[in-house]
Every structure is written in structure tokens, then in C-alpha cells.
Amino acid sequence: MNRLTARLPVLSMRIARTQAAELDDLITSDPEVAALGRFVTTRNPRDIGKFRTPTLRNVALTAPYMHDGSIPTLRQAVDFEIYYRSLRSQRPLILTPRERLDLVSFLDSLTSPAAIDFAKMVQFKLE
Numbered sequence: 586m587n588r589l590t591a592r593l594p595v596l597s598m599r600i601a602r603t604q605a606a607e608l609d610d611l612i613t614s615d616p617e618v619a620a621l622g623r624f625v626t627t628r629n630p631r632d633i634g635k636f637r638t639p640t641l642r643n644v645a646l647t648a649p650y651m652h653d654g655s656i657p658t659l660r661q662a663v664d665f666e667i668y669y670r671s672l673r674s675q676r677p678l679i680l681t682p683r684e685r686l687d688l689v690s691f692l693d694s695l696t697s698p699a700a701i702d703f704a705k706m707v708q709f710k711l712e
């Protein structure tokens with residue numbers, strides 16, 4: 586978030602000048618605005634950088650991952666989460682490669698057959 590601190594006045598003005606109905610377009614077209622998270626809709630400074638924890642149901646079908654789609658595969662998303670959340674909690678979660686793959690398999694198992702059919706219909710890329 587430090588990277589964006591200096592940009593906050595400009596970005597806040599941009600957000601303030603945008604009608605509520607156009608906020609979605611602003612968020613999807615401007616990565617700096619998107620990085621501000623929930624703040625864009627509430628305008629409460631405490632919400633800067635806050636993102637809703639997404640559901641993991643059917644997560645294998647919803648690549649790319651994270652709020653900005655910056656992580657292309659589920660395996661990388663799991664590796665990133667383990668690294669990033671460990672770093673934040675200052676309690677490293679040390680998992681073997683096998684255990685990480687087990688986690689990916691677990692996440693795969695949260696996929697419903699109906700969602701697979703739907704993904705095929707709209708031609709999502711299945712991992």
C-alpha cells in the first residue's frame with residue numbers, strides 16, 4: 586500500500602468525481618483504483634486495501650485468482666497464500682510440496698459437476 590500512498594489524493598479525487606453507476610468501470614479499467622479495495626465504494630480510509638475473502642466453492646474454475654487476476658493458476662494461488670498469509674501472521678506455515686498439492690486437490694474437490702458443465706459451456710479453461 587505504501588506505493589499508493591502518494592497517489593491517494595489524485596485517486597480519491599478520481600473516485601469522488603465518479604458516479605456510483607460508473608464505479609465498476611473505473612475499478613476494472615484503473616489498477617491503482619482497484620488496489621484501494623473496499624475504500625472505493627465506502628470512501629472510509631479504514632477500508633483502504635481491504636478485500637472480501639472470496640468463496641472457495643468452484644475455485645478451480647475461476648482462474649485467474651485474487652482481486653486483480655494477477656495469479657494465473659490455482660497451484661500458484663495456494664503457494665502465494667501460504668507465503669503471504671504466513672508472512673503477515675509472522676507464523677510461517679511450512680508445508681511440503683506434497684502437502685501443497687494435497688491442498689490444491691482439496692480445493693479441486695470443491696467443484697460441483699453443474700459448475701463444470703457451465704464452465705464447458707462458456708469455455709473456461711480447466712486446469
Ligand code: HEM
Pocket residue numbers: 636637638639640644647649650651652653659662663666667670688
Ligand atoms: C492454507 C491456507 C489458505 C489457502 C489454501 C488459501 C487459498 C486461497 C485461494 C485459492 C485464493 C484465491 C481465491 C480467488 O481469487 O478466487 C485466496 C484468496 C484470498 N484469501 Fe486465502 N487461503 C489460505 C489462507 C488464508 C487466510 C489465513 C486468510 C485470511 C486471514 C485468507 C484470506 C484470503 C483473501 C482476503 C483472499 C483474496 C485476496 C485477493 O483478492 O487479492 N486466506 N485464498
